[in-house]
Amino acid sequence: xxxxxxxxxxxxxxxxxxxxxxxxxxxxxxxxxxxxxxxxxxxxxxxxxxxxxxxxxxxxxxxxxxxxxxxxxxxxxxxxxxxxxxxxxxxxxxxxxxxxxxxxxxxxxxxxxxxxxxxxxxxxxxxxxxxxxx
Amino acid sequence: xxxxxxxxxxxxxxxxxxxxxxxxxxxxxxxxxxxxxxxxxxxxxxxxxxxxxxxxxxxxxxxxxxxxxxxxxxxxxxxxxxxxxxxxxxxxxxxxxxxxxxxxxxxxxxxxxxxxxxxxxxxxxxxxxxxxxx
Amino acid sequence: xxxxxxxxxxxxxxxxxxxxxxxxxxxxxxxxxxxxxxxxxxxxxxxxxxxxxxxxxxxxxxxxxxxxxxxxxxxxxxxxxxxxxxxxxxxxxxxxxxxxxxxxxxxxxxxxxxxxxxxxxxxxxxxxxxxxxx
Amino acid sequence: xxxxxxxxxxxxxxxxxxxxxxxxxxxxxxxxxxxxxxxxxxxxxxxxxxxxxxxxxxxxxxxxxxxxxxxxxxxxxxxxxxxxxxxxxxxxxxxxxxxxxxxxxxxxxxxxxxxxxxxxxxxxxxxxxxxxxx
Numbered sequence: 001x002x003x004x005x006x007x008x009x010x011x012x013x014x015x016x017x018x019x020x021x022x023x024x025x026x027x028x029x030x031x032x033x034x035x036x037x038x039x040x041x042x043x044x045x046x047x048x049x050x051x052x053x054x055x056x057x058x059x060x061x062x063x064x065x066x067x068x069x070x071x072x073x074x075x076x077x078x079x080x081x082x083x084x085x086x087x088x089x090x091x092x093x094x095x096x097x098x099x100x101x102x103x104x105x106x107x108x109x110x111x112x113x114x115x116x117x118x119x120x121x122x123x124x125x126x127x128x129x130x131x132x133x134x
Numbered sequence: 135x136x137x138x139x140x141x142x143x144x145x146x147x148x149x150x151x152x153x154x155x156x157x158x159x160x161x162x163x164x165x166x167x168x169x170x171x172x173x174x175x176x177x178x179x180x181x182x183x184x185x186x187x188x189x190x191x192x193x194x195x196x197x198x199x200x201x202x203x204x205x206x207x208x209x210x211x212x213x214x215x216x217x218x219x220x221x222x223x224x225x226x227x228x229x230x231x232x233x234x235x236x237x238x239x240x241x242x243x244x245x246x247x248x249x250x251x252x253x254x255x256x257x258x259x260x261x262x263x264x265x266x267x268x
Numbered sequence: 269x270x271x272x273x274x275x276x277x278x279x280x281x282x283x284x285x286x287x288x289x290x291x292x293x294x295x296x297x298x299x300x301x302x303x304x305x306x307x308x309x310x311x312x313x314x315x316x317x318x319x320x321x322x323x324x325x326x327x328x329x330x331x332x333x334x335x336x337x338x339x340x341x342x343x344x345x346x347x348x349x350x351x352x353x354x355x356x357x358x359x360x361x362x363x364x365x366x367x368x369x370x371x372x373x374x375x376x377x378x379x380x381x382x383x384x385x386x387x388x389x390x391x392x393x394x395x396x397x398x399x400x401x402x
Numbered sequence: 403x404x405x406x407x408x409x410x411x412x413x414x415x416x417x418x419x420x421x422x423x424x425x426x427x428x429x430x431x432x433x434x435x436x437x438x439x440x441x442x443x444x445x446x447x448x449x450x451x452x453x454x455x456x457x458x459x460x461x462x463x464x465x466x467x468x469x470x471x472x473x474x475x476x477x478x479x480x481x482x483x484x485x486x487x488x489x490x491x492x493x494x495x496x497x498x499x500x501x502x503x504x505x506x507x508x509x510x511x512x513x514x515x516x517x518x519x520x521x522x523x524x525x526x527x528x529x530x531x532x533x534x535x536x
Contacts, residue, residue, distance in 0.1 A: 001403075001432055001435065002432060002435070002436050002515055002519055003435060003439070005511075005515050006435070006436055006439035006440065006443070006512060006515060006516070007439065009443060009510070009511035009512040009515060010439070010442065010443040010446060010512065011443060011446045011447055011448075012446045025435065029431050029432075029434075029435055030403055030404060030431075032431075033403065033404070033405060033408070033427065033431055033471060033475060034404050034408055036471075036472050036475045036476070037405070037408035037409065037412070037475045037476075038408065040324070040412065040475065040476040040477060040478050041408070041411060041412040041413060041477075041478075043320055043323055043324065043478045044320065044412060044413045044414045044477070044478040045413055046317075046413075048316055048317055048320070049314075049316055049317065052311055052312065052316070055311060056208055056213075056308070056311065057213065059208065060205050060208065060213065060216060062472075063201045063204050063205050064201055064205065064220070066201070066468065067197045067198055067200070067201035069435060069438075070197050070438050070464075071194050071197050071198065073435060073438040073439045073442065074190055074193060074194065074438070074439075074442040075442055075443075075446070079190075079191065079194065079230055081226070081230075082194060082223070082226055082227055082230055085222065085223040085226055086198070086223055088219065088223075089216070089219040089220055089222075089223050092215070092216055092219055093216055096213055096215075096216055108411070109407075109411035110408060110411040110412065113404055113407050113408060113411065114408070117404055135269075135298055135301060136298060136301070136302050136381055136385055137301060137305070139377075139381050140301070140302055140305035140306065140309070140378060140381060140382070141305065143309060143376070143377035143378040143381060144305070144308065144309040144312060144378065145309060145312045145313055145314075146312045159301065163297050163298075163300075163301055164269055164270060164297075166297075167269060167270070167271060167274070167293065167297055167337060167341060168270050168274055170337075170338050170341040170342070171271070171274035171275065171278070171341045171342075172274065174278065174341065174342040174343055174458070175274070175277060175278040175279060175343075177454055177457060177458070178278060178279045178280045178343070178454065179279055180279075180451075182450055182451055182454065183448075183450055183451065186445055186446065186450070189445060190442070190445065193461075196338075200334065203301060203304075204304050204330075207301060207304045207305045207308065208304070208305075208308040209308060209309075209312070242277070243273075243277035244274060244277040244278065247270055247273050247274060247277060248274070251270055320478055320479055321478075321479035323478075324476055324478050324479040324481070325479070325481065327476065328473050328476065328481065328484060331469045331472050331473050332469055332473065332488070334469070335465045335466055335468070335469035338465050339462050339465050339466065342458055342461060342462065347458075347459065347462065347498055349494070349498075350462060350491070350494055350495055350498055353490065353491040353494055354466070354491055356487065356491075357484070357487040357488055357490075357491050360483070360484055360487055361484055364481055364483075364484055
Protein backbone atom coordinates (compact mmCIF):
# COMPACT_ATOMS: atom_id res chain seq x y z
CA UNK A 1 0.00 0.00 0.00
CA UNK A 2 1.11 3.52 -0.83
CA UNK A 3 -0.98 4.97 1.96
CA UNK A 4 1.86 6.61 3.91
CA UNK A 5 3.30 8.31 0.82
CA UNK A 6 -0.13 9.53 -0.27
CA UNK A 7 -1.03 10.97 3.13
CA UNK A 8 2.39 12.64 3.54
CA UNK A 9 2.01 14.39 0.19
CA UNK A 10 -1.31 15.99 1.20
CA UNK A 11 -0.91 19.78 1.43
CA UNK A 12 -2.67 19.99 4.83
CA UNK A 13 -0.69 17.18 6.43
CA UNK A 14 2.95 18.11 5.96
CA UNK A 15 5.14 16.77 8.74
CA UNK A 16 2.15 16.03 10.95
CA UNK A 17 1.14 12.60 9.68
CA UNK A 18 -0.79 10.34 12.04
CA UNK A 19 0.77 6.87 11.78
CA UNK A 20 -2.16 5.26 13.63
CA UNK A 21 -4.57 6.59 11.02
CA UNK A 22 -2.32 5.32 8.22
CA UNK A 23 -2.44 1.88 9.87
CA UNK A 24 -6.26 2.04 9.92
CA UNK A 25 -6.41 2.81 6.21
CA UNK A 26 -4.06 -0.05 5.30
CA UNK A 27 -5.86 -2.51 7.61
CA UNK A 28 -9.33 -1.47 6.49
CA UNK A 29 -8.72 -2.04 2.76
CA UNK A 30 -6.94 -5.32 3.56
CA UNK A 31 -9.82 -6.48 5.75
CA UNK A 32 -12.41 -5.43 3.14
CA UNK A 33 -10.72 -7.65 0.58
CA UNK A 34 -10.32 -10.58 2.98
CA UNK A 35 -13.99 -10.40 4.02
CA UNK A 36 -15.16 -10.20 0.39
CA UNK A 37 -13.08 -13.31 -0.41
CA UNK A 38 -14.19 -15.16 2.72
CA UNK A 39 -17.90 -14.56 2.01
CA UNK A 40 -17.37 -15.92 -1.47
CA UNK A 41 -15.36 -18.94 -0.30
CA UNK A 42 -18.00 -19.75 2.37
CA UNK A 43 -20.64 -19.62 -0.38
CA UNK A 44 -18.72 -22.30 -2.28
CA UNK A 45 -18.38 -24.66 0.69
CA UNK A 46 -20.56 -27.78 0.86
CA UNK A 47 -21.64 -26.65 4.32
CA UNK A 48 -22.89 -23.28 3.04
CA UNK A 49 -26.12 -23.64 5.03
CA UNK A 50 -24.07 -23.58 8.26
CA UNK A 51 -22.10 -20.54 7.13
CA UNK A 52 -24.95 -18.07 6.57
CA UNK A 53 -24.14 -15.92 9.58
CA UNK A 54 -20.46 -15.96 8.60
CA UNK A 55 -21.28 -14.77 5.07
CA UNK A 56 -23.46 -11.99 6.39
CA UNK A 57 -20.83 -10.84 8.92
CA UNK A 58 -18.23 -10.91 6.16
CA UNK A 59 -20.38 -8.79 3.83
CA UNK A 60 -21.21 -6.24 6.53
CA UNK A 61 -17.57 -6.05 7.57
CA UNK A 62 -16.43 -5.60 3.95
CA UNK A 63 -18.97 -2.82 3.44
CA UNK A 64 -17.98 -0.97 6.61
CA UNK A 65 -14.21 -1.44 6.14
CA UNK A 66 -14.39 -0.07 2.58
CA UNK A 67 -16.29 2.97 3.83
CA UNK A 68 -13.78 3.46 6.65
CA UNK A 69 -10.75 3.16 4.37
CA UNK A 70 -12.24 5.77 2.05
CA UNK A 71 -13.39 8.25 4.66
CA UNK A 72 -10.16 7.96 6.66
CA UNK A 73 -8.18 8.73 3.47
CA UNK A 74 -9.79 12.19 3.28
CA UNK A 75 -7.95 14.96 5.09
CA UNK A 76 -9.31 18.18 3.56
CA UNK A 77 -11.37 20.14 5.98
CA UNK A 78 -11.98 17.81 8.85
CA UNK A 79 -14.62 16.20 10.84
CA UNK A 80 -12.87 14.34 13.55
CA UNK A 81 -16.05 13.64 15.51
CA UNK A 82 -17.48 11.75 12.54
CA UNK A 83 -14.22 9.88 11.96
CA UNK A 84 -14.22 8.77 15.61
CA UNK A 85 -17.73 7.37 15.27
CA UNK A 86 -16.79 5.58 12.08
CA UNK A 87 -13.69 4.01 13.67
CA UNK A 88 -15.90 2.79 16.51
CA UNK A 89 -18.37 1.09 14.16
CA UNK A 90 -15.48 -0.37 12.12
CA UNK A 91 -13.95 -1.78 15.30
CA UNK A 92 -17.31 -3.39 16.16
CA UNK A 93 -17.82 -4.80 12.67
CA UNK A 94 -14.34 -6.33 12.72
CA UNK A 95 -14.81 -7.81 16.19
CA UNK A 96 -18.18 -9.31 15.25
CA UNK A 97 -16.80 -10.81 12.05
CA UNK A 98 -13.65 -12.10 13.76
CA UNK A 99 -15.73 -13.87 16.44
CA UNK A 100 -17.84 -15.56 13.78
CA UNK A 101 -14.90 -16.53 11.54
CA UNK A 102 -12.96 -17.90 14.51
CA UNK A 103 -15.75 -20.45 15.07
CA UNK A 104 -14.96 -21.94 11.63
CA UNK A 105 -11.20 -21.35 11.58
CA UNK A 106 -10.36 -24.97 12.33
CA UNK A 107 -12.39 -26.14 9.35
CA UNK A 108 -11.82 -23.43 6.80
CA UNK A 109 -8.49 -21.78 6.12
CA UNK A 110 -10.25 -18.75 4.57
CA UNK A 111 -12.08 -18.16 7.87
CA UNK A 112 -8.81 -18.44 9.80
CA UNK A 113 -7.02 -15.87 7.62
CA UNK A 114 -10.04 -13.58 7.51
CA UNK A 115 -10.37 -13.65 11.31
CA UNK A 116 -6.74 -12.49 11.55
CA UNK A 117 -7.37 -9.62 9.13
CA UNK A 118 -10.42 -8.60 11.18
CA UNK A 119 -8.52 -8.73 14.51
CA UNK A 120 -5.74 -6.67 12.97
CA UNK A 121 -8.18 -4.00 11.73
CA UNK A 122 -10.05 -4.04 15.06
CA UNK A 123 -6.72 -3.35 16.83
CA UNK A 124 -5.77 -0.60 14.35
CA UNK A 125 -9.10 1.17 15.00
CA UNK A 126 -8.64 0.84 18.76
CA UNK A 127 -5.09 2.25 18.55
CA UNK A 128 -6.18 5.18 16.36
CA UNK A 129 -9.18 6.26 18.41
CA UNK A 130 -7.21 8.05 21.17
CA UNK A 131 -5.25 9.99 18.50
CA UNK A 132 -8.33 11.55 16.84
CA UNK A 133 -9.34 14.75 18.62
CA UNK A 134 -12.96 15.45 19.36
CA UNK B 135 -37.51 2.09 -4.88
CA UNK B 136 -38.56 -1.53 -4.57
CA UNK B 137 -37.24 -1.73 -1.05
CA UNK B 138 -40.51 -2.65 0.67
CA UNK B 139 -41.28 -5.45 -1.81
CA UNK B 140 -37.74 -6.83 -1.55
CA UNK B 141 -37.69 -6.84 2.25
CA UNK B 142 -41.18 -8.39 2.48
CA UNK B 143 -40.11 -11.26 0.21
CA UNK B 144 -37.18 -12.19 2.46
CA UNK B 145 -37.81 -15.65 3.98
CA UNK B 146 -36.88 -14.51 7.51
CA UNK B 147 -39.03 -11.38 7.46
CA UNK B 148 -42.48 -12.57 6.53
CA UNK B 149 -45.20 -10.40 8.01
CA UNK B 150 -42.78 -8.79 10.42
CA UNK B 151 -41.40 -6.03 8.26
CA UNK B 152 -39.96 -2.96 9.97
CA UNK B 153 -41.24 0.10 8.11
CA UNK B 154 -38.75 2.40 9.82
CA UNK B 155 -35.88 0.30 8.51
CA UNK B 156 -37.36 0.34 5.01
CA UNK B 157 -37.47 4.14 5.24
CA UNK B 158 -33.78 4.19 6.22
CA UNK B 159 -32.82 2.11 3.19
CA UNK B 160 -34.78 4.33 0.78
CA UNK B 161 -33.45 7.53 2.35
CA UNK B 162 -29.87 6.31 2.50
CA UNK B 163 -29.59 5.42 -1.21
CA UNK B 164 -31.36 8.68 -2.12
CA UNK B 165 -29.00 10.69 0.08
CA UNK B 166 -25.93 8.88 -1.29
CA UNK B 167 -26.92 9.91 -4.81
CA UNK B 168 -27.72 13.50 -3.82
CA UNK B 169 -24.39 13.89 -2.00
CA UNK B 170 -22.43 12.42 -4.93
CA UNK B 171 -24.15 14.89 -7.27
CA UNK B 172 -23.71 17.84 -4.89
CA UNK B 173 -19.97 17.17 -4.49
CA UNK B 174 -19.61 17.15 -8.25
CA UNK B 175 -21.73 20.28 -8.74
CA UNK B 176 -19.73 22.14 -6.05
CA UNK B 177 -16.55 21.11 -7.86
CA UNK B 178 -17.85 22.80 -11.02
CA UNK B 179 -18.74 26.10 -9.28
CA UNK B 180 -16.52 29.16 -9.79
CA UNK B 181 -16.29 29.41 -6.02
CA UNK B 182 -14.93 25.87 -5.66
CA UNK B 183 -12.21 27.08 -3.26
CA UNK B 184 -14.95 28.13 -0.79
CA UNK B 185 -16.75 24.81 -1.12
CA UNK B 186 -13.95 22.44 -0.09
CA UNK B 187 -15.52 21.55 3.23
CA UNK B 188 -18.89 21.02 1.53
CA UNK B 189 -17.35 18.65 -1.03
CA UNK B 190 -15.66 16.66 1.70
CA UNK B 191 -18.83 16.42 3.80
CA UNK B 192 -20.72 15.33 0.70
CA UNK B 193 -18.19 12.60 -0.13
CA UNK B 194 -18.10 11.29 3.45
CA UNK B 195 -21.90 11.32 3.64
CA UNK B 196 -22.21 9.51 0.29
CA UNK B 197 -19.74 6.85 1.44
CA UNK B 198 -21.50 6.29 4.76
CA UNK B 199 -25.04 6.37 3.31
CA UNK B 200 -24.12 3.79 0.65
CA UNK B 201 -22.68 1.52 3.34
CA UNK B 202 -25.79 2.00 5.50
CA UNK B 203 -28.20 1.30 2.65
CA UNK B 204 -26.33 -1.91 1.87
CA UNK B 205 -25.95 -3.21 5.40
CA UNK B 206 -29.54 -2.31 6.38
CA UNK B 207 -30.76 -4.30 3.35
CA UNK B 208 -29.32 -7.51 4.82
CA UNK B 209 -31.68 -9.45 7.08
CA UNK B 210 -30.08 -12.91 7.12
CA UNK B 211 -28.71 -13.85 10.49
CA UNK B 212 -28.64 -10.68 12.47
CA UNK B 213 -26.47 -8.24 14.21
CA UNK B 214 -28.71 -5.59 15.54
CA UNK B 215 -26.04 -4.07 17.77
CA UNK B 216 -23.88 -3.34 14.73
CA UNK B 217 -26.84 -1.98 12.78
CA UNK B 218 -27.63 0.41 15.63
CA UNK B 219 -24.07 1.75 15.61
CA UNK B 220 -24.18 2.19 11.85
CA UNK B 221 -27.49 4.08 12.01
CA UNK B 222 -25.93 6.38 14.60
CA UNK B 223 -22.90 7.18 12.42
CA UNK B 224 -25.19 7.64 9.40
CA UNK B 225 -27.34 10.08 11.36
CA UNK B 226 -24.19 12.03 12.31
CA UNK B 227 -22.84 12.07 8.75
CA UNK B 228 -26.18 13.35 7.46
CA UNK B 229 -26.45 16.05 10.13
CA UNK B 230 -22.89 17.22 9.47
CA UNK B 231 -23.44 17.36 5.74
CA UNK B 232 -26.83 19.07 6.09
CA UNK B 233 -25.34 21.78 8.30
CA UNK B 234 -22.60 22.46 5.76
CA UNK B 235 -24.92 22.40 2.73
CA UNK B 236 -27.42 24.69 4.47
CA UNK B 237 -24.72 27.37 4.65
CA UNK B 238 -24.65 27.46 0.83
CA UNK B 239 -28.33 26.73 0.14
CA UNK B 240 -29.15 30.34 -0.69
CA UNK B 241 -26.45 30.42 -3.36
CA UNK B 242 -26.57 26.91 -4.80
CA UNK B 243 -29.73 24.97 -5.54
CA UNK B 244 -27.81 21.66 -5.42
CA UNK B 245 -26.79 22.41 -1.83
CA UNK B 246 -30.39 23.26 -0.92
CA UNK B 247 -31.75 19.98 -2.34
CA UNK B 248 -28.87 17.94 -0.90
CA UNK B 249 -29.42 19.44 2.57
CA UNK B 250 -33.04 18.31 2.41
CA UNK B 251 -32.01 14.76 1.43
CA UNK B 252 -29.55 14.72 4.35
CA UNK B 253 -32.15 15.99 6.86
CA UNK B 254 -34.58 13.37 5.62
CA UNK B 255 -32.05 10.54 6.04
CA UNK B 256 -31.00 11.91 9.44
CA UNK B 257 -34.66 11.77 10.55
CA UNK B 258 -35.14 8.26 9.13
CA UNK B 259 -32.13 7.01 11.11
CA UNK B 260 -33.41 8.70 14.27
CA UNK B 261 -36.87 7.15 13.80
CA UNK B 262 -35.46 3.67 13.17
CA UNK B 263 -33.05 3.57 16.11
CA UNK B 264 -35.67 2.83 18.81
CA UNK B 265 -37.06 -0.03 16.67
CA UNK B 266 -33.78 -1.96 16.46
CA UNK B 267 -33.37 -4.25 19.45
CA UNK B 268 -30.04 -4.39 21.24
CA UNK C 269 -35.08 9.84 -6.22
CA UNK C 270 -34.03 13.46 -6.53
CA UNK C 271 -31.75 12.65 -9.43
CA UNK C 272 -33.39 14.94 -11.98
CA UNK C 273 -33.38 17.95 -9.65
CA UNK C 274 -29.75 17.33 -8.66
CA UNK C 275 -28.51 17.00 -12.24
CA UNK C 276 -30.47 20.06 -13.40
CA UNK C 277 -28.89 22.19 -10.68
CA UNK C 278 -25.35 21.33 -11.80
CA UNK C 279 -23.62 24.48 -13.14
CA UNK C 280 -22.34 22.70 -16.28
CA UNK C 281 -25.67 21.14 -17.19
CA UNK C 282 -28.16 23.98 -17.29
CA UNK C 283 -30.94 23.34 -19.76
CA UNK C 284 -29.02 20.51 -21.40
CA UNK C 285 -30.00 17.63 -19.15
CA UNK C 286 -29.83 14.12 -20.58
CA UNK C 287 -33.02 12.31 -19.48
CA UNK C 288 -31.64 8.91 -20.53
CA UNK C 289 -28.68 9.38 -18.20
CA UNK C 290 -31.00 10.41 -15.37
CA UNK C 291 -32.94 7.17 -15.96
CA UNK C 292 -29.69 5.17 -15.72
CA UNK C 293 -28.82 6.76 -12.38
CA UNK C 294 -32.27 6.05 -10.90
CA UNK C 295 -32.31 2.48 -12.26
CA UNK C 296 -28.77 1.71 -11.17
CA UNK C 297 -29.28 2.66 -7.51
CA UNK C 298 -32.61 0.84 -7.49
CA UNK C 299 -31.05 -2.28 -9.00
CA UNK C 300 -28.10 -2.14 -6.60
CA UNK C 301 -30.51 -2.22 -3.66
CA UNK C 302 -32.66 -4.99 -5.18
CA UNK C 303 -29.60 -7.18 -5.87
CA UNK C 304 -28.21 -6.64 -2.36
CA UNK C 305 -31.58 -7.69 -0.93
CA UNK C 306 -31.95 -10.64 -3.29
CA UNK C 307 -28.49 -12.01 -2.44
CA UNK C 308 -29.36 -11.82 1.22
CA UNK C 309 -32.81 -13.39 0.76
CA UNK C 310 -31.30 -16.23 -1.32
CA UNK C 311 -28.79 -16.81 1.48
CA UNK C 312 -31.70 -17.31 3.91
CA UNK C 313 -33.54 -19.83 1.70
CA UNK C 314 -33.47 -23.54 2.60
CA UNK C 315 -32.24 -24.22 -0.92
CA UNK C 316 -29.24 -21.90 -0.52
CA UNK C 317 -26.93 -24.52 -2.05
CA UNK C 318 -28.87 -24.26 -5.33
CA UNK C 319 -28.73 -20.47 -5.29
CA UNK C 320 -24.96 -19.97 -5.21
CA UNK C 321 -24.73 -18.68 -8.77
CA UNK C 322 -27.70 -16.39 -8.15
CA UNK C 323 -26.04 -14.92 -5.04
CA UNK C 324 -22.83 -14.31 -6.92
CA UNK C 325 -24.60 -12.69 -9.86
CA UNK C 326 -26.54 -10.51 -7.42
CA UNK C 327 -23.39 -9.38 -5.61
CA UNK C 328 -21.54 -8.60 -8.84
CA UNK C 329 -24.54 -6.73 -10.21
CA UNK C 330 -24.93 -4.72 -6.98
CA UNK C 331 -21.24 -3.79 -7.05
CA UNK C 332 -21.32 -2.69 -10.68
CA UNK C 333 -24.67 -0.85 -10.43
CA UNK C 334 -23.46 1.13 -7.40
CA UNK C 335 -20.32 2.12 -9.30
CA UNK C 336 -22.37 3.08 -12.35
CA UNK C 337 -24.86 5.17 -10.34
CA UNK C 338 -21.99 7.05 -8.74
CA UNK C 339 -19.90 7.64 -11.85
CA UNK C 340 -22.92 8.61 -13.96
CA UNK C 341 -23.85 11.21 -11.31
CA UNK C 342 -20.60 13.11 -11.96
CA UNK C 343 -20.78 15.78 -14.66
CA UNK C 344 -17.73 17.96 -13.98
CA UNK C 345 -15.17 17.73 -16.70
CA UNK C 346 -16.20 14.74 -18.71
CA UNK C 347 -15.04 11.44 -19.89
CA UNK C 348 -17.74 10.16 -22.12
CA UNK C 349 -15.65 7.30 -23.52
CA UNK C 350 -15.25 5.88 -20.00
CA UNK C 351 -18.92 6.39 -19.20
CA UNK C 352 -19.87 4.48 -22.36
CA UNK C 353 -17.70 1.54 -21.34
CA UNK C 354 -19.18 1.55 -17.85
CA UNK C 355 -22.74 1.58 -19.21
CA UNK C 356 -21.85 -1.41 -21.37
CA UNK C 357 -20.51 -3.42 -18.44
CA UNK C 358 -23.53 -2.40 -16.33
CA UNK C 359 -25.87 -3.57 -19.09
CA UNK C 360 -24.04 -6.93 -19.17
CA UNK C 361 -24.08 -7.33 -15.40
CA UNK C 362 -27.83 -6.62 -15.32
CA UNK C 363 -28.57 -9.03 -18.17
CA UNK C 364 -26.50 -11.79 -16.55
CA UNK C 365 -28.19 -11.32 -13.19
CA UNK C 366 -31.68 -11.08 -14.75
CA UNK C 367 -31.15 -14.36 -16.61
CA UNK C 368 -30.10 -16.09 -13.42
CA UNK C 369 -32.88 -14.60 -11.26
CA UNK C 370 -35.50 -15.46 -13.90
CA UNK C 371 -34.64 -19.15 -13.45
CA UNK C 372 -35.81 -18.91 -9.82
CA UNK C 373 -38.61 -16.36 -10.28
CA UNK C 374 -41.38 -18.97 -10.05
CA UNK C 375 -40.07 -20.15 -6.68
CA UNK C 376 -38.83 -16.98 -5.07
CA UNK C 377 -40.63 -13.65 -5.17
CA UNK C 378 -37.36 -11.81 -4.40
CA UNK C 379 -35.80 -13.29 -7.54
CA UNK C 380 -38.84 -12.25 -9.59
CA UNK C 381 -38.72 -8.63 -8.40
CA UNK C 382 -34.93 -8.48 -8.68
CA UNK C 383 -35.04 -9.78 -12.26
CA UNK C 384 -37.42 -6.95 -13.14
CA UNK C 385 -35.12 -4.36 -11.58
CA UNK C 386 -32.20 -5.83 -13.56
CA UNK C 387 -34.13 -5.82 -16.85
CA UNK C 388 -35.17 -2.23 -16.23
CA UNK C 389 -31.57 -1.14 -15.58
CA UNK C 390 -30.33 -3.13 -18.58
CA UNK C 391 -32.87 -1.25 -20.76
CA UNK C 392 -31.93 2.12 -19.26
CA UNK C 393 -28.25 1.50 -20.07
CA UNK C 394 -29.13 0.42 -23.62
CA UNK C 395 -31.27 3.54 -24.11
CA UNK C 396 -28.59 5.87 -22.77
CA UNK C 397 -25.67 4.47 -24.78
CA UNK C 398 -26.55 6.20 -28.08
CA UNK C 399 -26.88 9.55 -26.26
CA UNK C 400 -23.34 9.54 -24.85
CA UNK C 401 -20.85 10.99 -27.36
CA UNK C 402 -17.59 9.25 -27.99
CA UNK D 403 -2.38 -7.84 1.09
CA UNK D 404 -3.53 -11.32 1.94
CA UNK D 405 -5.08 -11.73 -1.49
CA UNK D 406 -3.04 -14.74 -2.59
CA UNK D 407 -3.72 -16.67 0.64
CA UNK D 408 -7.44 -15.87 0.47
CA UNK D 409 -7.83 -16.92 -3.16
CA UNK D 410 -5.81 -20.13 -2.63
CA UNK D 411 -8.09 -21.16 0.24
CA UNK D 412 -11.25 -20.92 -1.89
CA UNK D 413 -12.75 -24.42 -2.32
CA UNK D 414 -13.23 -24.01 -6.09
CA UNK D 415 -9.73 -22.66 -6.76
CA UNK D 416 -7.44 -25.22 -5.18
CA UNK D 417 -4.12 -25.50 -6.99
CA UNK D 418 -5.42 -23.56 -9.98
CA UNK D 419 -4.83 -20.02 -8.80
CA UNK D 420 -4.48 -17.31 -11.43
CA UNK D 421 -1.54 -15.09 -10.39
CA UNK D 422 -2.50 -12.39 -12.90
CA UNK D 423 -5.91 -12.09 -11.32
CA UNK D 424 -4.36 -11.89 -7.85
CA UNK D 425 -2.20 -9.02 -9.13
CA UNK D 426 -5.32 -7.22 -10.40
CA UNK D 427 -7.00 -7.47 -7.00
CA UNK D 428 -3.95 -6.13 -5.15
CA UNK D 429 -3.43 -3.32 -7.69
CA UNK D 430 -7.09 -2.35 -7.80
CA UNK D 431 -7.47 -1.85 -4.03
CA UNK D 432 -4.14 -0.01 -3.94
CA UNK D 433 -5.18 2.25 -6.80
CA UNK D 434 -8.60 2.90 -5.25
CA UNK D 435 -6.93 4.16 -2.10
CA UNK D 436 -4.35 6.26 -4.00
CA UNK D 437 -7.08 7.89 -6.13
CA UNK D 438 -9.26 8.64 -3.07
CA UNK D 439 -6.25 10.30 -1.41
CA UNK D 440 -5.21 12.17 -4.55
CA UNK D 441 -8.72 13.60 -5.09
CA UNK D 442 -8.70 14.84 -1.52
CA UNK D 443 -5.18 16.28 -1.75
CA UNK D 444 -6.05 18.08 -5.02
CA UNK D 445 -9.09 19.53 -3.27
CA UNK D 446 -6.80 21.02 -0.63
CA UNK D 447 -4.39 22.63 -3.13
CA UNK D 448 -4.51 26.41 -3.71
CA UNK D 449 -4.87 25.68 -7.40
CA UNK D 450 -7.99 23.53 -6.86
CA UNK D 451 -9.79 25.30 -9.72
CA UNK D 452 -7.16 23.91 -12.13
CA UNK D 453 -7.47 20.42 -10.72
CA UNK D 454 -11.19 19.81 -11.28
CA UNK D 455 -10.67 17.29 -14.06
CA UNK D 456 -8.00 15.51 -12.00
CA UNK D 457 -10.37 15.24 -9.03
CA UNK D 458 -13.11 13.81 -11.20
CA UNK D 459 -10.80 11.29 -12.86
CA UNK D 460 -9.55 10.27 -9.42
CA UNK D 461 -13.09 9.76 -8.09
CA UNK D 462 -14.19 7.76 -11.14
CA UNK D 463 -11.04 5.63 -11.01
CA UNK D 464 -11.49 5.01 -7.26
CA UNK D 465 -15.10 3.95 -7.81
CA UNK D 466 -14.24 1.59 -10.67
CA UNK D 467 -11.14 0.11 -9.00
CA UNK D 468 -13.08 -0.64 -5.80
CA UNK D 469 -15.76 -2.41 -7.86
CA UNK D 470 -13.09 -4.34 -9.78
CA UNK D 471 -11.22 -5.41 -6.65
CA UNK D 472 -14.47 -6.68 -5.15
CA UNK D 473 -15.83 -8.48 -8.21
CA UNK D 474 -12.44 -10.03 -9.08
CA UNK D 475 -12.23 -11.41 -5.52
CA UNK D 476 -15.31 -13.56 -6.15
CA UNK D 477 -14.58 -17.02 -7.53
CA UNK D 478 -17.78 -18.92 -6.74
CA UNK D 479 -19.71 -19.97 -9.79
CA UNK D 480 -18.35 -17.91 -12.62
CA UNK D 481 -18.93 -15.17 -15.03
CA UNK D 482 -15.76 -14.75 -16.97
CA UNK D 483 -17.33 -12.70 -19.76
CA UNK D 484 -18.44 -10.08 -17.22
CA UNK D 485 -15.04 -10.11 -15.51
CA UNK D 486 -13.34 -9.47 -18.85
CA UNK D 487 -15.55 -6.45 -19.51
CA UNK D 488 -14.90 -5.12 -16.04
CA UNK D 489 -11.11 -5.49 -16.44
CA UNK D 490 -11.37 -3.56 -19.70
CA UNK D 491 -13.24 -0.65 -18.12
CA UNK D 492 -10.83 -0.69 -15.15
CA UNK D 493 -7.87 -0.52 -17.55
CA UNK D 494 -9.50 2.49 -19.28
CA UNK D 495 -10.30 4.27 -16.02
CA UNK D 496 -6.71 3.79 -14.83
CA UNK D 497 -5.23 5.01 -18.14
CA UNK D 498 -7.48 8.09 -18.16
CA UNK D 499 -6.62 8.95 -14.58
CA UNK D 500 -2.89 8.31 -15.11
CA UNK D 501 -2.83 10.64 -18.12
CA UNK D 502 -4.50 13.40 -16.13
CA UNK D 503 -2.35 12.93 -13.00
CA UNK D 504 0.84 12.86 -15.08
CA UNK D 505 0.07 16.41 -16.25
CA UNK D 506 0.39 17.59 -12.63
CA UNK D 507 3.09 15.17 -11.48
CA UNK D 508 5.85 17.79 -11.62
CA UNK D 509 3.88 20.10 -9.32
CA UNK D 510 2.17 17.68 -6.96
CA UNK D 511 3.80 14.64 -5.41
CA UNK D 512 0.36 13.09 -4.77
CA UNK D 513 -0.38 13.22 -8.50
CA UNK D 514 2.99 11.62 -9.28
CA UNK D 515 2.43 8.72 -6.88
CA UNK D 516 -1.19 8.29 -7.93
CA UNK D 517 -0.23 8.17 -11.62
CA UNK D 518 2.17 5.33 -10.82
CA UNK D 519 -0.55 3.40 -8.98
CA UNK D 520 -2.88 3.90 -11.95
CA UNK D 521 -0.25 2.76 -14.48
CA UNK D 522 0.46 -0.29 -12.35
CA UNK D 523 -3.25 -1.23 -12.18
CA UNK D 524 -3.68 -0.55 -15.90
CA UNK D 525 -0.80 -2.98 -16.61
CA UNK D 526 -2.20 -5.61 -14.21
CA UNK D 527 -5.57 -5.49 -16.02
CA UNK D 528 -3.86 -5.76 -19.41
CA UNK D 529 -1.79 -8.75 -18.20
CA UNK D 530 -4.81 -10.53 -16.76
CA UNK D 531 -7.14 -10.12 -19.73
CA UNK D 532 -5.60 -12.91 -21.87
CA UNK D 533 -5.83 -15.31 -18.91
CA UNK D 534 -9.61 -14.96 -18.44
CA UNK D 535 -11.47 -17.39 -20.70
CA UNK D 536 -14.51 -16.24 -22.59
